[in-house]
Amino acid sequence: MWRLLVLLQAVVLPAQLCEVPEEVAAQARTMSARLLGLAEDPAWEANPSIYVALRLADDHDLAFEAQYLARLKDAFQGPHSTSPQAAGQPKRPLPQPHAAPHGRAPGAHGHHRSAVAAGKRGRPSTGRLALQLLALRAACQPLDAGAEGHLVTRLKYSLETDWTGSQRHGHPLTNYYQYSLGILALCVQRKQVREEVIRRLLAAEQQDRFSLGHGHAVDTEAMAGLAFACLDQAQLARGALASELQEAVRNVSRKLLQAQGHDGFFGNVFSTPLAMQLFIATNTCESELAYNRARAALLQSLDNFTNPMAISQLLPALYGRSYLDIASMHCQGERDTLQPIRPVTQPPGPGNITVRLVVECPKRLCHHHVPYNQSVSVPTGSSLLDVLEAASKQGRHAFTFKTQDSLYGPFLTTVMKVEAKWQERRYWQLLSAPDTRLQTGIADYKPHDGETLILRLSKW
Ligand code: B12
Structure with missing residues (x-):
């Protein structure tokens, strides 16, 4: 029973x-x-x-x-x-949670950005x-x-x-x-x-x-x-x-x-x-x-x-x-009551943090196994993307990179002129030293003072 x-x-x-x-x-x-x-x-x-x-x-x-x-x-x-992505027009990516600490308008970053979602197949x-x-x-x-x-x-x-x-x-x-x-x-x-x-x-x-x-x-x-x-x-x-x-x-x-x-x-x-x-x-x-x-x-x-x-x-x-x-879904009798909570833009700082940026690349694809290894100083609260931008403007050891927009935000495609080739199943993996894989992308990850960040050309 x-x-x-x-x-x-x-x-x-x-x-x-x-x-x-x-x-x-x-x-x-x-x-x-x-x-x-x-x-x-x-x-x-x-x-x-x-x-x-x-x-x-x-x-x-x-x-x-x-x-x-x-x-x-x-x-x-x-x-x-x-x-719009497929047409290859540069288009702003989705909003990132907090504006870049230095208050730049989105899309005004110094590096090159193109569209990823449609891939390079134009669709x-x-x-x-x-x-x-x-x-x-x-x-x-x-x-x-x-x-x-x-x-x-x-x-x-x-x-x-x-x-x-x-x-x-x-x-x-x-x-x-x-x-x-x-x-x-x-x-x-x-x-x-x-x-x-x-x-x-x-x-x-x-x-x-x-x-x-x-x-x-x-x-x-x-x-x-x-x-x-x-x-x-x-x-x-x-x-x-x-x-x-x-x-x-x-x-x-x-x-x-x-x-x-x-x-x-x-x-x-x-x-x-x-x-x-x-x-x-x-x-x-x-x-x-x-x-x-x-x-x-x-x-x-x-x-x-x-x-x-x-x-x-x-x-x-x-x-x-x-x-x-x-x-x-019937789309009827729905509660029309939702009020937005708007994101709060964090002010930069106070003060700066210093992180080490290391690029690792298999020798047969790059001239050097570690083509870049430098300290970079950025305002507290900066994202990894801010770190990459600061590095690209820093002194003699020029760092270069490119991103493509995706539904998740900017995806890192090219570092030190080396493009991670889709067909070869390669990508620029993001790690915190010695070997912790980041769980978010360059625009979302907020490094802490003294951290070493690795961009490693990897297979997927
Ligand atoms: C496939 C995939 C990959 C593939 C993409 C290549 C391929 N084979 O297609 C590879 C292995 C390269 C990859 C890499 C990474 N990924 Co991934 N990926 C995915 C997955 C499983 C599907 C994405 C997809 O096709 N979406 C569908 C289409 C319609 O959306 P789309 O925007 O057009 O898709 C593109 C982007 O999503 C982009 N992409 C893939 N991963 C990531 C991660 C970030 C942060 C960004 C900005 C873009 C991006 O590649 C897609 C194909 O063009 C998602 C799972 C999920 N829940 O979404 C995780 C996911 C998006 N990835 C994630 C992460 C963390 C990464 C890495 C940052 C890991 C790392 N530490 O290196 C890297 C990106 C590094 C970089 N260079 O910027 C997280 C993002 C979490 C978050 N809140 O930000 C997810 C949700 C997985 C997870 N559960 O942790 N990824």
Whole structure:
């Protein structure tokens, strides 16, 4: 009898399994207000991930969301349009949490900056197209006419093009994270996905091919899990494929649980919200003690979330939602009550800090193994980007670098005239000596006095 009651409860109340306690809901509201404050600045490029996060929240500023959607659509106008990034126009990146301490206008940095999101292929990447499609569904926009309808075709084509990279290099041209996001977006739009396209991702998951050399596997694992869960729940696959998808979801869940550290995070603080989404999507939160531990750890670490893209990936999980919920949004009766919390610009200083900047590069790619190793002085509170700029203006030992804009902010592409080549799977890795990998990018990381920062040309 008791068993029957428990079973009945599980059938009647499935949605309550991932309930959000009031204290978590309050934190979620504050983070929504912060994201709104960051997104408000019209000088910054519109980001579909931010829009999706605002839409998945409980509280809204509906007029602002409508304007933001219009900006997103502008960026993808016309069947052959490229996004502003794709057109290669220098465009300001997303707002960084605090303005540079020396108060320069964003975009006025001395170094060269170009666009990364579309890559060098001159088209929006699979991931960007996918986020755009998710955003349109989150706005309850029909896709049948014009440019919007064309997006589905573009995304399907992009997934195929991406895969040509896999045949040649053993991985998609972009990465498995974007490939998964692409499948997820088609599924959320209830579009058929070719079996072959799904099977490629299933095979990569089975063969543990998601690691990018130095971590990042958890983010990708979670995104692939969300894609599998969506296909399964939407019944977009039948027969053997359907049972393989169910098994893949179980495998992903198991790997995410194994990736939980003593600190409670699945992977690190920034991959944890995506991993939580999988447990939310599969209604397995409360059955997993691990989920509650991860959420508790996250709530203690919200100060880490200052980058708007990171906040956008955090919010759905705080609200107990996943990207799969976008599929059932009705956009009616929403609470139009959200007030922005605007970012506070920190004044520079007081005083200066001194950090050591070291560049490491394999000898066959550079003349010297360590082409740069100098102390740099910057105002207290400066970012690593400020350090790089100060170094580039400093004395005889000229330091040079280039960045490209991305949804996460400026991505370091070239150091001392050495470009990290995408095709060779190289990137400029950011480390704090002797060997701690930074968890944020050059614009967000705030070095401390006496720290040694290493830019190391690495493989991923
Ligand atoms: C793939 C990936 C990479 C690949 C990118 C190349 C490739 N194969 O595509 C590699 C391995 C090179 C990489 C490097 C780094 N990454 Co990374 N990366 C990702 C991942 C898994 C997916 C990004 C993506 O494709 N997004 C989808 C598309 C639509 O968005 P996009 O803006 O167009 O994507 C581009 C940017 O995201 C850019 N990018 C990738 N990582 C980072 C990190 C930063 C700080 C910036 C500004 C840009 C950037 O590359 C993408 C492809 O063009 C995310 C996971 C996540 N949760 O987002 C982590 C993630 C964004 N990376 C992260 C970090 C910390 C880094 C590094 C700083 C690590 C380091 N210590 O060196 C470096 C960047 C250093 C630099 N040179 O500036 C963090 C950022 C956290 C934060 N709050 O800032 C994330 C969230 C992973 C995590 N959970 O910690 N990354």
